[in-house]
Amino acid sequence: xxxxxxxxxxxxxxxxxxxxxxxxxxxxxxxxxxxxxxxxxxxxxxxxxxxxxxxxxxxxxxxxxxxxxxxxxxxxxxxxxxxxxxxxxxxxxxxxxxxxxxxxxxxxxxxxxxxxxxxxxxxxxxxxxxxxxxxxxxxxxxxxxxxxxxxxxxxxxxxxxxxxxxxxxxxxxxxxxxxxxxxxxxxxxxxxxxxxxxxxxxxxxxxxxxxxxxxxxxxxxxxxxxxxxxxxxxxxxxxxxxxxxxxxxxxxxxxxxxxxxxxxxxxxxxxxxxxxxxxxxxxxxxx
Amino acid sequence: xxxxxxxxxxxxxxxxxxxxxxxxxxxxxxxxxxxxxxxxxxxxxxxxxxxxxxxxxxxxxxxxxxxxxxxxxxxxxxxxxxxxxxxxxxxxxxxxxxxxxxxxxxxxxxxxxxxxxxxxxxxxxxxxxxxxxxxxxxxxxxxxxxxxxxxxxxxxxxxxxxxxxxxxxxxxxxxxxxxxxxxxxxxxxxxxxxxxxxxxxxxxxxxxxxxxxxxxxxxxxxxxxxxxxxxxxxxxxxxxxxxxxxxxxxxxxxxxxxxxxxxxxxxxxxxxxxxxxxxxxxxxxxxxxxxxxxxxxxxxxxxxxxxxxxxxxxxxxxxxxxxxxxxxxxxxxxxxxxxxxxxxxxxxxxxxxxxxxxxxxxxxxxxxxxxxxxxxxx
Numbered sequence: 242x243x244x245x246x247x248x249x250x251x252x253x254x255x256x257x258x259x260x261x262x263x264x265x266x267x268x269x270x271x272x273x274x275x276x277x278x279x280x281x282x283x284x285x286x287x288x289x290x291x292x293x294x295x296x297x298x299x300x301x302x303x304x305x306x307x308x309x310x311x312x313x314x315x316x317x318x319x320x321x322x323x324x325x326x327x328x329x330x331x332x333x334x335x336x337x338x339x340x341x342x343x344x345x346x347x348x349x350x351x352x353x354x355x356x357x358x359x360x361x362x363x364x365x366x367x368x369x370x371x372x373x374x375x376x377x378x379x380x381x382x383x384x385x386x387x388x389x390x391x392x393x394x395x396x397x398x399x400x401x402x403x404x405x406x407x408x409x410x411x412x413x414x415x416x417x418x419x420x421x422x423x424x425x426x427x428x429x430x431x432x433x434x435x436x437x438x439x440x441x442x443x444x445x446x447x448x449x450x451x452x453x454x455x456x457x458x459x460x461x462x463x464x465x466x467x468x469x470x471x472x473x474x475x476x477x478x479x480x481x482x483x484x485x486x487x488x489x490x491x492x493x494x495x496x497x498x499x500x501x502x503x504x505x506x507x508x509x510x511x512x513x514x515x516x517x518x519x520x521x522x523x524x525x526x527x528x
Numbered sequence: 529x530x531x532x533x534x535x536x537x538x539x540x541x542x543x544x545x546x547x548x549x550x551x552x553x554x555x556x557x558x559x560x561x562x563x564x565x566x567x568x569x570x571x572x573x574x575x576x577x578x579x580x581x582x583x584x585x586x587x588x589x590x591x592x593x594x595x596x597x598x599x600x601x602x603x604x605x606x607x608x609x610x611x612x613x614x615x616x617x618x619x620x621x622x623x624x625x626x627x628x629x630x631x632x633x634x635x636x637x638x639x640x641x642x643x644x645x646x647x648x649x650x651x652x653x654x655x656x657x658x659x660x661x662x663x664x665x666x667x668x669x670x671x672x673x674x675x676x677x678x679x680x681x682x683x684x685x686x687x688x689x690x691x692x693x694x695x696x697x698x699x700x701x702x703x704x705x706x707x708x709x710x711x712x713x714x715x716x717x718x719x720x721x722x723x724x725x726x727x728x729x730x731x732x733x734x735x736x737x738x739x740x741x742x743x744x745x746x747x748x749x750x751x752x753x754x755x756x757x758x759x760x761x762x763x764x765x766x767x768x769x770x771x772x773x774x775x776x777x778x779x780x781x782x783x784x785x786x787x788x789x790x791x792x793x794x795x796x797x798x799x800x801x802x803x804x805x806x807x808x809x810x811x812x813x814x815x816x817x818x819x820x821x822x823x824x825x826x827x828x829x830x831x832x833x834x835x836x837x838x839x840x841x842x843x844x845x846x847x848x849x850x851x852x853x854x855x856x857x858x859x860x861x862x863x864x865x866x867x868x869x870x871x872x873x874x875x876x877x878x879x880x881x882x883x884x885x886x887x888x889x890x891x892x893x894x895x896x897x898x899x900x901x902x903x904x905x906x
Contacts, residue, residue, distance in 0.1 A: 264756070266765055298752050303596070314756050314767065319749040321599060322758035323592065324622050330589035334596025334604070337580050338554055339750055342600070360592075363585040521575045 255288065262287045262297075264317050272311050276470025278429035278455030279309050282376055285432055286345070287316070289439035300343045303332040305352040308383045308457075309376040312347045326356030329364040332371050340514040343443060346373045350391040351381045354410050358390070365419035365448050369513040372442045372449045375412050378457035386460030397464040416450040417505045422512075423449035424505040428477040429456060431501060438503065447512045454499055533712040539677045539703040540565035540607075542710050543633055544573060546681030547605050549713060550720055552631070553579040554604040556593035558586055558612060561645040562701040563635035566607035587612035591619040594630045598623075599757060601748025603685060607633035610652050611642060614659065620694050621660035622759045624782065627736065627744065629688035629723055633681065633697045635704040636863075638890050647890030648701040650812055651864040656696045657841050665783045666841040667691065667793060670698040672815040674708035679718075680838060686721040687793060691786055692743050698840060700863065702813045702892055726753060735766040738777065742785035787842060794847055795838035800826060804833030806905060807852060809872055810861045811837040814893050818861060821898035830906060840868075845875035852876055857905055861885040861893055881905075 263269075273279050290300060300318040304310035306325035313320035319342075323331045328346045336344040353361050353375050364371060380398055381387040388398040388405055391412065395404040413424045423445040427435045435453060442449035456462060456473035467473050477499065484502035487495060537545065543566055544552075555570035557563075567583065574581045580602070584590040587608055594604040608616060613634050623630050636652045638644025656668045667687055671680040677699065684695040726733050726745035735755040736744050747753035756766040761778055763769045769778075786793070797815075800822055801807065808818035815836040825832040835851055837844060852858055858880060860869040869884045876882060885901045887893050 267756075267767055297754060298750055301600075301749055314758065317754055319754050320756040321596065322756065322760070323595075324619055324759055327588060327592040327619065330584065330592035331596040333582065333584070333589070334554070334556060334593030334598075335600045335749060336596075337582055337593070338597035338600035338602045338604075339748075342750055359585050360589050363589070517575075517580065521578055524575045525578050 258291050259284050259287050262291070262317050263315055267315055271315060273308060274459045276456070276458060277308070278378065278453070279312060279376060281429040281432060282309070282374065282435070282453050282455065283312050283315065285435040286374065286439055288436045289443060292436070293440055293443060295343055299341070300345065301332070301335050302345050302347060303328050303335060304347040305357060306383070307349040307352045307381070309347055309349040310352055326352055327360060328352065329357060329360040329371065329373065333364060333369055336369055336371055337514060337517070340370075340518070344371045345443065346371055348373060348375050350375065350377045350379065350412070351389040354390040354412060354415070362415065362419040365416050365421040365450070367513040368420055368422050368447045368510055370446050370448065372439075372451065374439070375450060375452045376455045377412060377452055378455045378461055380457050380461040382457045382460055386464060398460070399464070412452045413450065413504050420448070421450050422447035422507040422510040423503070425450070425503040426452045426454070426499070427501050428454040428481055428499060430474045430477040431481065434501065441503065445506070445508070446515075447507070447510055535710050535712060536707055537674060537710045538565055539671075539674045539699055539706055540635065541569045542674045542677035543607070543681040543697065543699070544569040545710065545712055546678035547631065547685060548573065548577070549678070549718065550682045550685035551603045551722070552605050552685065553577070554594065554597040554602040555580070555606065556582045556584050556590045556597070556604070557606045557608065558584055558590050560587070560609045560612045562637055562704050563607045563609045563633060565704070566633055566635070587615040588619065591616040591623070591632065595619060595623050595626070595628050598628050598630050599749055601750070603629070603689070605631040605633065607635065609635050609637045609645070610639050610655070613652060613655060617655070617659035618661070621662060621664060623694040624660065624664055625759050626757050627692040627746070627782070628694070629692050630694050631681065631684045631688055631697065632694060633699065635699040635701060637701050638888070644890045646701065648813065648863060648892055649888065649890070650698075650700055650814070650862050651867070651888065652698065653840060653862070653864060653867040656698060663779060663783070665786045666696065667693060667786060668696040668698055668841040669795070669838055670811045670840050671703065671838070672812050672836060674703065674706055675710045677703065678710055678712075682718060683795075686719065689721045689723045690743070690792070691789070692723065692746060693786065698812065700813050730754070734764050736762065736764045736778070738764065738781065742781050742788070790842050793839055793842060794844045796844055796847055796851070797836040797838065798851060799834045801833035801835070801851060803831050804855050805831040806857045806859065806902060807855045808832070808834045808859050808861060808898065809837070809848070809868070810834070811840055811868070814861050814863060817893050817895045817898055820895040821902065824895065824899060825902055830902070832902065843871045843875070848872065849875050849877065852880055855880065857881040857883060859883045859885055859898070859901055859905060861898060861901070863887050863893065
């Protein structure tokens with residue numbers, strides 16, 4: 242697992258760094274419940290962008306609809322809060338029009354994998370240089386706790402009151418199979434790992450997926466008796482296994498564990514905008 | 529001396545010439561009959577001028593990418609037909625709410641549902657007006673010939689940029705697939721309108737401020753004005769609001785920035801109208817038949833004129849009422865079960881007889897059919 246550099250002497254305190262990225266004119270508090278994992282992801286994203294030294298003007302934050310998709314409103318970047326499920330398609334337009342812009346999509350399990358499933362697999366397939374941060378809390382939070390494509394079989398939501406009869410998606414496996422060239426998973430408990438993974442993903446030229454397992458204690462936790470935010474975070478800590486450690490474990494031991502770390506990375510795979518530019522250079526060349 | 533550039537083009541290709549003239553540099557689309565040649569022409573032409581073409585996974589993604597590219601600063605367009613337009617209407621509403629300029633070409637085919645993919649129709653006249661949920665003020669233009677496809681697509685871009693709103697170009701299958709000689713205008717021959725950009729310092733920038741003409745200056749992403757765009761009802765700063773005192777002005781702004789300036793948008797063509805007792809009202813392909821029918825009727829001594837709508841939405845209500853004030857009867861001819869005629873009924877004085885001629889079997893209305901209707905009416 243990658244390690245983070247310690248802040249250098251004289252470097253601003255982290256809280257100051259985070260505050261400087263929040264929109265001065267936006268009224269707080271946020272829409273999120275107290276203890277929601279979205280806040281952890283937001284601060285991790287800010288730290289990652291800050292450490293990468295990106296210009297704020299050169300970052301576009303695109304989202305769809307859902308709790309996690311409210312994130313761009315709070316952050317001082319080019320922000321596009323779009324329609325349900327379509328963030329990756331809007332982001333494709335932004336990125337393709339401005340290939341040097343860092344385009345980051347904030348999405349949830351329902352937004353990305355149910356209504357937006359088609360855009361998700363095709364963005365992966367194109368390997369367009371977009372970083373998708375998929376905050377997976379296994380449930381639709383904003384509409385009040387309905388089952389999503391990642392709700393595990395037999396678990397409870399307001400639309401699976403007798404237990405979920407469906408199978409669930411594994412976002413990372415789906416992204417890898419569809420052609421994404423960077424795939425990683427982490428949890429809201431593992432904040433330093435998340436920060437480093439977001440840095441790597443944003444830095445990567447190609448489609449990158451960072452799945453962050455997060456707590457919706459308000460709905461998923463309550464309906465499945467997993468306790469409050471702290472209890473759920475503790476559970477993420479206990480259930481997580483790093484990719485390195487997992488190599489020493491057998492299938493039985495890995496059952497019900499959350500595999501965290503960079504799962505897949507291909508730096509050789511060509512990126513969509515670069516490939517299109519090659520066409521432009523060929524037919525437009527010399528003019 | 530520069531020689532006039534003339535090309536034999538399909539209506540669908542002529543649209544692309546107009547778009548390129550207006551500065552279109554981004555196209556996202558999904559194949560659908562009878563509009564596909566628009567996408568194919570863009571795929572071939574855009575890389576030559578450093579523009580961008582992408583075939584998206586569906587029509588929803590296409591219009592989404594178009595809006596994203598427009599926000600990033602490129603003049604953007606998509607093309608589709610009825611079923612694809614149905615898929616696009618949610619994000620057309622998003623473009624309207626977020627005040628993002630873009631152009632959608634709808635080459636109409638027969639419906640409902642999958643309907644008649646290779647047959648002519650004008651049955652999306654009302655979908656374009658009312659398809660998107662919520663209160664929505666549409667702008668839609670309609671050519672009637674292949675050369676006009678160029679002119680009206682160009683005009684659609686100018687209107688989109690001028691009013692910061694999505695604009696639809698309504699073609700039909702026959703026009704999209706007809707070939708005619710098109711004169712490509714020289715640079716500078718027509719005005720090309722570009723969206724107004726902010727001149728204030730970024731810290732003083734109010735993204736959706738109430739300007740005198742209600743259109744707010746629009747920066748591109750990356751130009752230093754970092755702001756928030758959302759389809760949720762928002763205040764002048766672009767932030768979500770639930771306050772009645774902020775909701776009213778926002779929705780009024782969206783409507784009034786268009787409806788206060790209909791004179792800039794509405795375009796009609798009138799022929800033989802001065803002493804006309806009977807007037808054909810139509811748009812698109814039908815207008816060509818109407819013009820011929822009226823000429824033939826004049827030769828036979830009947831006082832017949834025509835009004836052709838180049839702007840369908842906003843509906844030219846005041847103009848039609850004025851133009852028809854001296855006629856006794858009108859015939860509204862259209863390729864559907866009666867969509868435009870209801871608007872005509874809404875706006876004309878009660879003492880004018882309103883007749884309709886409708887065709888919805890996938891075939892065009894011929895001049896002879898219009899003449900037959902005329903005989904029946906007179």
